[in-house]
Amino acid sequence: AMMNERYQNNKALPFLGKFKLNYLLKPLKKEYPFLKNSDSSSLQVVNEFLTQSWKNFFQDKTGQIGKPRFHSRKYLKKSYTGKSTIRITGKRYLKIPKLGYVRKYYLSLQVEISEPEKYSLTGKQVGIDVGVADLAILSNGLKYPSFDSYYFEKKAKVCQRKYARRRHLAKLLVLQDRNKKVLCPRSLESFTNWQKAQKSKAKYQAKAANQRRDYLHKLTTHLVKQYDVIAIEDLKTKNLQKNHHLAKSIANASWRMFRQMLEYKCEWYGKKLIAVDPKNTSRICSKCGYNSGAKPLEIREWTCSKCQTKHDRDINAAVNILHKATPTGQGLTMVTS
Template identity: 45%
Template sequence: MTLKGIKVKLYPTVAQQEAIENNFRLNRFLWNQLLGMQLAGHENGGSFVTKFGMNYLIKVMKIEFPFLKEAESTSFLYTSADLADSYDRFFKKQNGFPKFKSRRRPKNSYKSNCVNGNIQVVDNHYLKLPKVGLVKANGLHRVKDKIKSVVIHKKADGTFEATLQVAFEATTFESTGKSVGIDLGIADLAIQSDGYKLPNKQFERSLAKQKRQWERKLARRRQQALVKIEQAKAQEIELELSDFKNVQKAKEQVARINKKIANQRNNYLQQYTTSLVKKYDLIVLEDLKTKNLLQNRQLARSIADAAWAKIKSMLAYKCEWYGKELVLVNPAYTSQTCSHCGENTGKKPLRIRTFACPHCHTTGIDRDVNAAINILNKALAQR
């Protein structure tokens, strides 16, 4: 059995929203309490408390803080597991030290485990959630298998989503015997060794004007609100940015635009990657370090909009699901090497779009297609 996530949109009532947001608050409170205990224990010469030790502490804390019983109990187990994982990454020098969670910048999500049918799909229109009840939802018709867990998330635009982790039996696609190398680019998002080019629709730039207008409104309204907050402090009146509705409206508008961009890009890449795993048995990509490439200030925005890492991650799990093979190769010299004779011809300016080899006199081939063929050849040479 394989696990996959299915996102559905939730439409909770006012009372259900309060229950969900209360669970956010309680999990945030638990995180801060457990982190505080870890720090206090360290200062007193104690050792790090493992995930299982923190799970025992949760039972004790429910006695000391009875209101914790209002939360969905399995969500606390995931909170302690997340804290233990944060410490583990810190010890491995992969991340910084775990921090206390602020209510001003909250992580509006929690995860619940499916136990004894406490999470169910009802009539394809309602999702039964523990401590919340039947929540109206859109997209539940895609849930055909057993639910393992659910993550409830409140988006920045104020909407609610649930990501259901379900177990399903993956069916392999029919073998085609075909292989393809893919060169990721900016002008064209993906260039295949067979000559096909996937256009880069640049979803962010299509909404750039609208997004920029609302970002400016948000910055202006926030600045005006901060001035009023300072004036209120002089009169001993407590105000926060969340008290200004015009600031929250602008913030939600920016979030809606960002969400629309992300949805459009995700849908575009999902369709493309699915077509690849249906058509090819072997798919070869460059093992690009996107983080390093983003240091190029001139191309950083275009590279981020292209979402190369997302293409790689989508192909990784789809190839695993459907019985295909994904190979990552070293990107060194793929654009400089002749795909016909294998000789290195050196760097060429980006304005030169046609590859010409002075050694074997190969001409008329697109430089990106030439790179894609080299990518494929590298993988075939390793087999």
């Protein structure tokens, strides 16, 4: 509130940085005793975040970054950021200064690490075509399936229906209290059943996301170890997801995350990633180069009308991707090494 007031009267009142804001913590603790319940380092972190958000607002020339706002009272984010010593006791408890022991938590640490060691060169190169049923189809014929999240999606849907039903009933009861003008009307937050259903839904969604990420980490690390040069399609995933028939399958396959992991792991371990233009990779015969035209998605195998070579659609595309990534190939768009 004070920073908003200074912003409105910027000529009369100067802007305060994080160090000057930290000097105000002591008188604020006397005025608001509840601030003493948290350690001082966490309050200093809040001052840093507040100062940085104002700087971002002032320096923005695009008009996309808005003025800092108050946190929402309705949707609380139970998080803690501090600089003090945090201890992990036993297998399940975290001890935070002043707040004491916390049983359920997610802990994020920022540490300095040494650069990863480079993988030994294998002399191999490969082209990769991404798909829906099979996430990665390699030019040498190997196929790696997409992560199967059916079980978690089914559980999340059940919890979603329960959550929506309970939230709707809670809203009706809140409206009844308002209409009847009871002395102590109930709020939506006072109904714990729909909050439990929401947590159950979020739990299964988080499990699916974590297992998918773990699967992608293992797959991308294996590929980077095996091959020195990896060629992939330069796909615009956002545009592809506009197709409502394939959007969910593409999101579940996580093509974008797969590419991002390959990019930084190739950079870490001294390998090369090349993204090529995907145009005509499914139409051209990888043996003779004849373009046989567009084919419906349901056709997974086809025979070249010129050289009579029988192709697996995805493997043929992966081979064409590798051909495009060669130094003499066309359509090169990005090289990361």
